[in-house]
Amino acid sequence: MGKLDLVTIIIIAANVIISYKGFGDFGFFEKYKFNVGALRRGEQFRLFSSGFLHVDNAHLFFNMFSLYFFADIVINDLGIFSFIIIYTGSLLLGNLLSLYFHKDEYHYSAVGASGAVMGVIYSAILLQPGMSLYMFFIPIPIPAYLFGIGYLLYSIYGMKNRVGNIGHDAHFGGAIGGYVITLILASWLFEENLLMIGLLAIPIVLLFILKKTGKM
Structure with a gap:
């Protein structure tokens, strides 16, 4: 673990400040959370804003603690700008996958940085x-x-069986974001780690096969 980069500090601070605002202000929380009905009415900003809200201190701590450990690896290898692209892209892709799976559940709501953090973790791996x-x-x-492989396989199981009050689809979408964006930004990985790229793709391919065959 190296020094904690300024951009990581800013992201953690933003999550803490916005989450605590949401803890104490129900109207604020409701306005900016991920909600399918609101998104389908055109409130697309929720795809981004919901990634900075959390349900409680434990949820917030776990996400920020995970980010703290993995952000440095991505920043050191790819730079700050690429890290921001991976974090933001994974956040959005995580929520877009949630929207895809829950598009007809107008009541469905979610919050948290988990998609963005999973993208950073998958990028670091x-x-x-x-x-x-x-x-x-x-x-x-x-x-x-x-x-990485085990977590995504568990996420598929969680999505299929609605395990717990957890946004498994956002986690999975975030991981896809981290995987794809990292490979675009670091194409040299295809020469150095082609086998690993293939192994890490297994759960992603499996999800699309299950969806295509109607088993999700």
Whole structure:
């Protein structure tokens, strides 16, 4: 872990300030959250604004803690501008995938930076596939690429079975964003890590096959 870059500090601060505003102001929260009915009425700004709101302190902390650990890898390898593109693009793609899966559920609502953070995590895994991750509940290191594949497979399961009050589709969409945008910005990865690119694509291809065959 290197120094915490200024852009990461700004993003974390924005999430904290906007989330706390939402905690104490129900009208503000309702106006800027992701809501299918409002989006279909033309309030597209919610695709972006909802990514800075959270439901509670635990939700906010977990997302910002994850961002804190992975942002530096992406910034060091690709630079600040590319990191911002990956963060923003993953946030939007996560919410767009949610909208795609819930387009007829006008009541469906969601908030959180999870899509953006998953995009950053998937980008970091692509850039440093050999790194190991330590999970709170598992005392041994897990190869980053196995975590990435396993998490997306779990997200497919969660989407299919509506597991918990979690936006699995936003997580998945964010990961797709991080994956695709990173490969566009760092095309040299195709020469260095082609096998890893293929492995990390497995859950993404599986989701589209399931959707195409009507099993999602």
